Amino acid sequence: MHLSYLFFLHFIILNYCPFITSVTYSSTNVLTQGSSISVESQDHLVSPNGLFTVGFHQIGQNAYFFAIWFSERMADGSHTFVWMANRDELVNGKRSKFCLSKSGNLVLTDAGNRIWMSNTKSTFSLQLQLLDSGNLVLKELGKNTYIWESFSFPTNTILPNQLFTKDTILVSSRSLTNFSSGFYSFYFDNDNIIRIVYNSDEITSVYWPKPWLLTLQAGRSPFNNSRYAFLDSLGRFISTDNYTFATSDNGLALQRRMTLDVDGNVRVYTLKNRKWIVSSQTISKPCLIHGSCGQNSLCTYSLNSERRCTCLHGYEAKNHSDISFGCKPTFDLNGDREKYDFLRLPYTEFYGFDSLYMEGVTFKVCKEACLNDTSCKAFQYTFNQVIMTFKCYLKTLLFNGHTVDTPFTTYIKLPKNNVSAFNLKATNQSELNCSSSIIKLERTYVGKSENGSLKFILWFSIILGVTEATCFVFFYYITRQSSIATTQSYLAIATGFRRFTYDEIIKVSNNFIHEIGRGGSAVVYKGILPDGRLVAIKRLHEASQGEAEFLAEMSTIGRINHKNLIETYGYCAERKHRILVYEYMENGSLAHNLRAKKLDWQMRFDIAIGAAKGLAYLHEECLEWVLHCDVKPHNILLDDDYNPKVADFGLSKLFHQGVIDNSIFSRIRGTRGYMAPEWVYNLPITSKVDVYSYGIVVLEMITGRDPTWDQGSNDNKRVDQKTLVSWVREKVDEPGKNLTNAQILDILDPTMKDEYEDNQMKTLLKVALQCVEENKDVRPTMSEVVKILLNLEMDY
Incomplete structure (x- = not known):
């Protein structure tokens, strides 16, 4: 069986890279079709000027990635990487290959499994070449146009004259030794401005340019459509949004790179004496970078000690080896308010997450408001000299804590015993902070000639203690893993999930x-x-x-x-x-079936009822309130009997019952043509956005026209969803009155003109037009839609 497996594996690899040859490229910069680079042979491509190398590079025990790096080793013996193909999925040190297939596809395999591909193909002769610029390009022989290039898919670094566009993005590494994707991204936003965003498991936050500044106040311009930037050979960065800078050593230099570092700062480095020297950095105060120390921690910075992260009193590190994960509380805030007090942190500020803002209130009022709110973790109280009044902010999350120069004070909410323990600790530290007064005393009971038995007992106690600690850690890990497995098994048995x-x-x-x-x-x-x-x-x-x-x-x-x-x-x-x-749904999506004209009238009417039932359940009957936010025919699937099932309902937005918070919608959701006016006019988002989209879907089923159908106007412009709704309203005149057969036939899908049921048609059309009302309060709920359609169905 083992030999059969190896033969099968070999067969797969040959299919991906036919006629693979093992070649050594120590003195060339070209890979031809049908050739490969293997991890065992340690073959490399080298740029003609010798500055750059591409190939497999070991990053851990039996862990490699395919990368481009500066050929010269740094003073500490390390290499500097500028591009990686598989930063998030490393390959083994055996039977891993990078090949240029006969079809023109670049393929990275890990023991036969595809890890990465360029998804390119060509009928012409191709070659892969590493240029002097550090750009790895795939091009046709005799031509200078590129089918694929590494410059179009950067990781965390751009090189001089490498074009940074709206389609590229820099993502930081996780740490200095872990090169997988980290928390920070440098990119062109939809408003044509370059931004940096922090994106963790719990928080997404743009912090550069300063989010409270208007675009023009930040020195940026959104008035461009090209969206590109680059670092030139002289050390000048130029961007179409007017963000420019020059490095401190601007001028011709041997080697430079611009990198989004692990701490969320963008820096330009210049190579001098085999060391990278920072010649420019975007953010001068590292503690202002969001997420640099995680939640419930405090960031401090000085030129001598650089950045330092510490957990707030009453909190402990989530991951002791990586403080960026932040800290967790060692207490519970859900108890009686009388159990809590506040710890004063002068000259300390936390960014955002203000649940309540009050002006002109006393310190006592501010404190009482936080005590009465179980979600309040701290409050900030300060005097604003501009408007000459006190300001109070209640914080539900302690994020990006840092010291400030202004008299800004934060009071964090803790159990009273934690507050008293901190005050006692501070007092003791102040009393002992006199190193000159400390006298070292000799232990008179320890003689020069130690007793052998005492030595043995001491060593035995140490070994026993270490053994017990090891067993405890091992037992904790095993029981914890067992608990996780048990939970997963219970969930699978209870729900099939x-x-x-x-x-x-x-x-x-x-x-x-x-x-x-x-x-x-x-x-x-x-x-x-x-x-x-x-x-x-x-x-x-x-x-x-x-x-x-x-x-x-x-x-x-x-x-x-x-x-x-x-x-x-x-x-x-x-x-x-x-x-x-x-x-798996055999009959595919409603969109596919509408295009294929496979649905008769009764099928469409039943689909309208079924989809309404599914949405009503999401809106009103779930344990959590679920907004779909993207109701459209593509997300309504049909089983063997053409019963509808709404799909993609879980990843839009979940809420607790009765809780509506429009602020958590950081961007417009949905598909053009089906989106409610609330998204466009920044109105409160409720379940009525799904009702509107459902109405558009029903109109689409009735008319056979999608929201962007071309009605053949003189200017040949496509019409939007509002035109579809207006067109239907114009055809039926006043929906409240009885419709004539001529009106119905005028809007009805031609494939159903001889088979629709008159009363069903009129009712369904009336419901659809109610659902697409501009005013969300006029629209029915999905449960009301279901009731109307089911009552009509019962009459037959």
């Missing part, structure tokens, strides 16, 4: 071979579970959520069960992978 490993997903999907759908945020593949069930495997693009947020939403999705909602079998959240596994 489980967590898959990425290796299981690979097997179920047959290595993502059979693609059945693709969208802006994910690709969907067909797969089969070990028990024979067909499944759809939705592979989300680069994780837009952290694991904690994703798992929280999965726990809710696993408890949702309705016949008109797609059944989710499980999920995968491993490293950067975010994958959903749900039931």
Whole structure:
């Protein structure tokens, strides 16, 4: 069986890289079609000027990535990387290859498994070349146009004259030794401004340029459509949003690089004497960078000691080896308010997350407001000299704590015993802070010739203590893992919902071979579970959520069960992978069936009822309130009997029942043509946005026209969703009055003119037009829609 496996593995690799030859490129910069670079042979491509090298580089024990680096070693013996193909998924030190296939595709394999591809192809002869600029390019022989280039897919670094565009993004590394994707991104935003954002499992926050400044106040200009920037050979950075700077050593230099560092700062480095010297940095005060120390911690900075992170009193580090994960409380704030007091932190400020702001109130009023609010973790109280009044801010989250020069004071909420312990600790430290008065005393009972038995007892006690501590740690780890496994097993037994490993997903999907759908945020593949069930495997693009947020939403999705909602079998959240596994629907989406003209009138009417039932359940019957935010025919799937099931309902937004907070919608959600006016006019977002989208879907089923259909106007412009609604209203005149057959036939899908049921048609049209009212308060709820349609159905 082992030999068969090796033969099969060899066969797969040959298919990806036919006629692979093992060649040494120590003196060349070109890889030809059908050739490969293997991790064992340590082959490399070198740029003609010798400045850059590309190949496999070891980063850990039996862990390699395919990367480009500066050929010269630094003074400490390390290499400096400028690009990585597989930063988030390392490969083994055996049977891993990088090849240029006969079809023109660049493929990185890990023992036969595809890890990374360029997704290129060409019928012409190709070659892969490493240029003097550090750009790895794939081009046709005899031509200077590139089919693919590494400069278009940077990791955390751009090199001189490398174009940074609206389609590129820099992502920091996780740490100085962990090169996987970190928390910070440098990118062109939709308003044409370059920004830096912090994005962790719990918080997403733009911090540069300063978010409280208007664009022009920050010295930026949004009035450009090209969106590009670059660092030139002289050390000048130029951007179309007017952000420019020059390095301190501007002028011709041998080697420079611009890097988004692990601490969220963008720096330009110049190489001098085999050391990288900072010649420019974007943010001069590192403690103003969001997330630099995580939640519930305090960042301090000095030129001598650099940045330092410490947990607030009453909190402890979540991860003792990495303070960027922040700190967690050692107490509970849900108790009686009489148990709590406040610890004063002068000249200390925390960014954002103000649940309440008050002006002109006394310190006592501010303090009482925080004591009465269980979600309040601290309050800030300060005097504003401009408006000559006191200001009070209640904080629900202690994020980005740092010291300030202004008399700004924060009072953190702690149990009284924690506050008294801190005051006692501070007193003791102040009393002992006199090193000149400390006298070292000799222990008179320890003689020059120590007793052998005493020595043995001492060493025995140390060994026994170490052994007990090791056993305790091992027992804690085992029981904790067992507890996690037990929880997962219970969830799987209770709901049929489980967590898959990425290796299981690979097997179920047959290595993502059979693609059945693709969208802006994910690709969907067909797969089969070990028990024979067909499944759809939705592979989300680069994780837009952290694991904690994703798992929280999965726990809710696993408890949702309705016949008109797609059944989710499980999920995968491993490293950067975010994958959903749900039931496979043989008849595809409503959009596909409408285009194919496969649905008769009764099918469409039943689909309208079923979709309404599913949305009503999400809005009113779930344990959590779920807004879909993207209701459209593509997200309504049909089973063998054409019963509708609403899909993609779990990853939009979840709320606790009765809680509405429009501020958590950081961006417009949905698809153009189906979006309610609330999104455009920045009005409060409620379940009525889904009602509006549902109304558009129903109009689409009735008319056979999508929201952006071209009605053949003289200027040949496509019409938007409002024109579709207006067009229908014009055709039916006054919806409250009886419609004539001529009016109905004028708007009806031509394929149904001889088969629709008159009363159903009129009622469904009336409901659809009510759903797409501009005023959300006039629209019915989804449960009211269901009631109207079901009452009509009962009459037949």
